Amino acid sequence: MSRSAASASGARLDLLDPLEVSRLGGLEVVTEGVVEGFLTGLHRSPRRGFSVEFAEHRMYQPGDDLRYVDWKILGRNDRLYVKQFEEETNLRAMMVLDISRSMAWTGAPDRVLPKLAYAQRLIAALSLVLLRQRDATGLIAFDDEVRAVLPPRALLSHWRQFIQTLAALSAGSGTAAEPALRRVVEQLRRRGLVVFVSDLLLDRTLALKALRFLRHRGHQVVVLHILDPAELTLAGPAEARFEDPETRAAVVLRPRDWAGAYRETVQHVVGEWRLACRRHGIHYHKVTTDTPYGLVLRETLAQGSRTG
């Protein structure tokens, strides 16, 4: 799908079903479509500054920096105008993506994207939005070790490299978030935004410890807990052997007998994550893979704007 096609249809891709959106084209194209849709629903930032991109002119006022006086207008009209540029961002964001094997799972391949595919598109959209705001965006992908690191850059040309790196990622094996989160410190020397995207099927204590460390360094931390809808409610044959794709741990049970208790357990786990994150100033969002990207972007960027 091209941008024009998306526009022609009149649909906002950020509000469509993620699986349908993914069927419209490649990661880059779809992401642009999503972001276009998303941005049309947003107002531009009213803040103006003396950045590198010209925004408009205004009358000179005493105290203005003479460097920004437009001498050409003064020459032509004999009036003092100063150039006003779009505000230069100081936000540096790092996307930390869990690419463990469990992320490659979907409970309904024909209806719901795998968690990893959903997360890739979500991060791509998020990054594009940030880049368009001149925010530097980087990427760290990990499974049981760090697999990819892309330092944060604010250039639009960085977008292509970002999207290539993201698209090249495939599901790994286990999950070890702590080393990846600690690598963020190396990439974000100033205060910034860390978006941690994972299904959180990992060592919660270690992960929280690393996230708390990032908060301690002054970073705004957003945790996007990616959940497949099929992980919220237990279903399956009358009796089945449920096997963890990462650890191969298995348990035999009858889903009908355990559905209620399992639902309570998931709610409890989500509640524990939410509570633990809130306690440490971390923004936690439960994101199911059938949630339109736009909704998630809005939630996430709301945290980012507050940071900026």
Next chain:
Amino acid sequence: MIGFLHPWALLGLGAAAIPILLHLLARREPPTVVFPAVRYLITTTQEHRRRLKLQNLLLLLVRTLLVIVLVLAAAGPQVPLSGVPGHAPSALVLVVDNSPSSATVDGGSARLGHLVAAGREVLERATPNDALWLLTADGVPLRGDVGQLGDQLRELQVSARRMDLGEALRLAGEVLGTQARPGEIVLLTDLQASAVSAAEVAVPLVVGRPSAPPPPNAGISLLDTGAQPWSGEGGRVVVALAGDSGTAVPVSARIGDRGARQALAHVGGAATIMLPAVSPGWWTVEAELAADELRLDDRRVGAVRVAPVARLGWDSTSRFVATAAGVLEANRRIVRGAEVSFGTLAQGTSIVSPPADAAEVGALNRALAARGVAWGYGALTLDPAFTDSGPVVGRTRVMRRYRLQPSGSGRTGVLATVAGDPWLVRSGDVLLLGSRLDPEWTDLPVSTDFMPFMDLLVNRLARGEVTLADGAPGDPVPLPDQVTRVRQGEREWPVEGGGFFRPPDLGAYYLLVADDTVGAIAANVDPRESLLAPAPDDQVRQLWQEARVVEPAEAGDLVFSAGALGDLRGPLLWAALGLFLLELVLATLWRRVR
């Protein structure tokens, strides 16, 4: 025992394995489902697995029970139950205690009347398919249908015979033992403690007995006419009383049709009454009490032989015989004469003891044979032995004795034995003693039994008379060898000598050899019948494990409990419904909880 209308349906019990099989089959290797959030499942199951396991087991149990109950209901189970209408064909022995004590008047009528009424109620519960017996004090189980046994009951009279209840139950058990159908016994009795004895009762037993205490009673337990025969000067009788009445009661006694003599006696005590002289012969003596609630034990009879005392000649060389004869003479139990000769074989009646010198035995045997005596002396035995206790002599040690040998076929006339061997025999008018009446031969001369033995020997045995016998109606009384008939008033019974005679009623019976009266039997109520105190219910239950003790009128409600069948299909179907609802509730509830 449980029975089934459709036993083939029990094959369906195999279906009870279905839930278990399903459970086991379901436990086969299930399909593998890749699921990232297994850690959540593990957390969940760790918390609930034990509870779920219990729930599953309970559900499995309920479902299995449901199948079993349904199959059992289809098989139509029937179990013996009391108080349900109808019963399976059964065998019943109705034991009605019409012993003398049942004549006790209680509440204006004899207790037997209450027992008979209760017995008829029991019979009314029977069906034509039941096998019924009636057992009374006569000890003969009588089989019949409801009508026949009802008639028997209606005509049932108080028997003079005692009824041992344990014996009656054993007999009833033997009768039922021949029956394949479920059996039971109903015993209707006044439950005298003296009549209760242990018995193994293998079938249900209902004991109907009046719970009201019996009235006070006094009865004659003994009429002792003393040593026989009486002389022409009259004699005395001792009348002993038994029962539970504490007051002194007047006792009267008479001989023949002479006037009665009276005395006072207490229960547990005795009164001695002198009776007037009568002519020689056999006389009936009667003792009687004032009437009370039980009349049968208020009269007792005895027989007395009145005759001149024996005119005895004895061998004065035998010191102990001579001393005893002197004592008897001094007491006017004998006079010196030649009617009976003691010690040697004489022309008339002779009581022969073996000679001291063994060399004379051969001559004595030849003389006995020449006299036509059917017995002779055999070998001398020096092995100490004891006389076999009997009416003639009690248990006494015998150190030396000659074996008495019959000369012809058979051995009639044995009066006493030692270790089974004849020791005192009679043949015609000759009595042979196996031992000399000397302490070197036997302890008898130095025992207290010696004087009664001598009196008996010279006054009765030597004169061809037998011991007077006492017995209760129906009890077997041994008869002397020569007896051919038994007579009571105008009634006569031909008998076989050496056999037994069972007196059918109360009264005195005379034993005849040809036309001579040689003895008598006094048939009286068993003295234990005077003791009306009932056995405690606990003792009854202890002795007869299966017994249920109730009022006689309640026996009918409990009868045929062994054959009474309750249809369990209804309760089983209700149970199945209950189990089904339980399964439904549990499964739904637990599913919601999960």
